Amino acid sequence: MSDQGNWQQQAWQQPQPQQQPQPQQQPQPHGYYQGQPAYCAPEPPKKGKGWIVGLVAVLAIFLVIVIGMVSCTSMFTSMGSFPSFSSSTVSDIDYLTGDAVAIIAIDGTIQYDGTTSSPEGLKAQLDKAEENSHVKALVLRVNSGGGVATAGEEMTEYLKEFSKPVVVSSASMNASAAYEISSQADYIFTAKTTSIGSIGTAMQVTDLSGLYEKLGIRIEDITSADSKDSSYGNRALTEEERAYYQDMVDQINETFIETVAEGRGMSVEEVRALATGLTFTGMTAVENGLADEIGTLDDAVEKAAELANVSSYTTVKLQSSSALDMLDLLDILGASASTDDLSAALKELEHDGASIR
Template sequence: MQQDPSWSSQAWGSGGENVSPPAPQPAPQPAPQAAPQPTTGQPAASQPQHQPAQAAQQPAQHYGAPASCPPQPVFAAPQPACAPAPQPAKKRGWIVALVAVVLAFLLIGGAMASCASVFSTAGSLAAVSSSGVYGDTIAVIDIDGTIQYDGSACSPEGLKTLLDQASDDPDIKGLVLRVNSGGGTATAGEEMAEYVKDFDKPVVVSSASMNASAAYEISSQADFIYTAKTTAIGSIGTALEVTDLSGLLEKLGISIDVIASADSKDSSYGYRPLSEEEQAYYQNMVDAINGTFIANVAEGRGMAEDEVRKLATGLTFTGMEAVENGLADDIGTREDAIAKAAELAGISDYDVYDMGESSYDLSGLLGLLSSEQSQDNHPLNAKEWDLHANTLS
C-alpha cells in the first residue's frame, strides 16, 4: 500500500491496524509553549510532534503597546510587552554640587571653630606674652642709621614703641641695643636717651663700627656698654650749621630782599653773613644744648660733669681708649652683650628675640620726606626749622 507522502512517520495501534494521526491542535494563548496533549495509551515516543499553527506566523497584537513597538518574529522566544522607549537619565550634577557645598560649609565651620579656639587661647596668653615669645628671653633692638624723626628704631617714636613692648612682656627679661650710628638730631637723641634711662629692665649696649654723638648719648643710659677695639665711639659735642651764600649770590648778580619782623629773623637763611651778636647768640645755644648732652652722659655713666667735659672734644675714641677713659665698660661682641644682659637679669637659660631692624637707606629717605613735609607745613620759618634740625649731636 502506497503511503501518503504528507506523513513522515506511521503510528500503529496494538492490533497492527493503521491509526490515523490526531488532528493538530491550535497553540493555546497566551502561554509561550504548547500545553501537553492527552495521551491515547501509546508510548510518548509514538506521539506525533505538533508543529506551530500557521496562524502564529502573523504578528502578535498587543493592546495598549506603543505604536512604535516592533513586531515579534515568528519562532522567537516569547518577549514581554514592549516597554516605553528609555528616557535620558536625569542629570545628577546638582546633587554633587550640593554635597560639595555642604562639605565646604562643614570644613569652614570646623576651621572657624578651630580659629576661635586658637584666638581664645591667644587671648588668654596675651597677659603672659605680647611679643610672641615664651620663656625667659633677651630682646635685641638695632639702632642702625641716623638719629632723627623717621619712625624707625632710630627715632624717639620708633624706639619708644619697641621699649614699651619689651617692658610689657613678662618673658623679656633684658634688652640689648645694637648701635651702629654716627649720631643725628640733638633733640631726638635727648628724647631717646630719656626713654632708655626710664626702661625698667637691664639694658646692655653692643657697639658696632660707630657709636658717636647722639647715638652715644643714648648708649650712655645703658647699664653696660660693650665696644669693639676699633669702634669709633664718643664724639661728645654739638654743632649748628649756618651757610653763608651771600658771596656766591653777589657773583651771580642775585639780590634778595628779605622783609622780616626782626633783624635776626633771616640770620639762618644764608643770604647774608651773621653779625657778631648773632654769632654769640647761636654759640650760647650750642653750649646749652651741649651742656644737656654732657649732663646726660655724666648721669648715665656715673661720672662727674667736669670729667665728661674734658672728653667732650667732639672727637671719637677707639674702643680701647673708651674703656680706659670710662666711656665704655669692656671690649666685647654682640653675643657678649646678650650674655651680659642675661647675667644682669639673673637668668641662665634664655632665648634671643630680635625686635626688628632699621634700614639706613630707608630711614634716610623717610627723613628727607619728613623734612620736606615739615618745611611745607611751616613756609614762613623754613630756614629756622632747618637750623633747628641741623643742630647735631
C-alpha cells in the same frame, strides 16, 4: 611624451584666475599708523610671556608653603612644643614661652623717621619689651654717628624710664646723639676699632652771599625782626647773632655732658674733659670710662642675661616692621630665580601695561 604625461602636465599647469592688480603700497614714514600721525614708535615684536607666568607661579607656590610652615611653627611654639635655648632666636615677641633677651637696633641717623632710630619708633619697641613678662633684659645694637639733638634727648629719656637691664653693643660707630642714648645703659660693649664718643654739639649756618653776588643774584628778605633771616644763608651773621648761636650750642652741649655724666657715673668735669667733639677708639673708650669692655653682640647678650639673672633664654629682635622683604623670602626658599630675573619680569610686565601692587 605619452598621453598620461600630457594630462599630468595640463593638470599642474591649470591657468590661475586672473587677479586684479593691487595698488602699490606707499612706504609709511616712521611714526605713522595707518596713514595717520601718531606719537609712538612702531611696536617691537611681542616676546613670549610664558617664563614670567612660570616664575610668578613658582614664587606663589613657595609663598603658600612658607606661610603654612610659619603658621604651623607659630601654633607649635604657642603650645610650648619647642624648648628655649640660649642660641635660638625668635622673630615675634608674642610667641615667647620662656625667658628672653630682646635686641633693638639703632642704625643710621637719629631723627624723626618712625624707625627705632627715632623717639617714636624706639619707644614703641621699649614698651613691647617692658610689657612682655618673658623679656628679662634688653640689648641695644648701636651703629650710628648721631643726628638731631632733640631726638637723641627724647630717646635718652625713654631709655631712662625702662626698668629692665640694658646693655649696649657698639658696632662700627656709636657717636654723638647715639652715644648720649647709649650712656644710659647699664653696660657698654665696644669693638676695638669702634668710633665711639664724640661728645659735642654743632650748628651750621652757610653764608652764600658771596656766591650770589658773583652770579648776579640779589635776595631780599622781608622779616619781622632783624635776625629772623640770620640762618637763611643769604648774608653773613652779625657778631651779636654769632654770640647768640654760640650760647645756644653751649647750653645744648652742657645738657649732653650732664646726661653722660649721670648715665656713666662720672663727674661732670670728667666728662667735660672728654667732650672734645672727637671720637675715640673702643680701646681708648674703655680706658677713659666711656665704655666698659671690648666685646661682640653675643657678649652683650650674655651680659644682659647675667644682669637679669637668667641662664636659659632665647633672643628676640624687635623692629619697626616685621614683614619679610622679597630678598629674605628668596633666601628662605632657596629659590633658583635670581633678583635680576625677578626685576626683569617686573619691568616687562610694567612695560605691557600691567599694574603691580
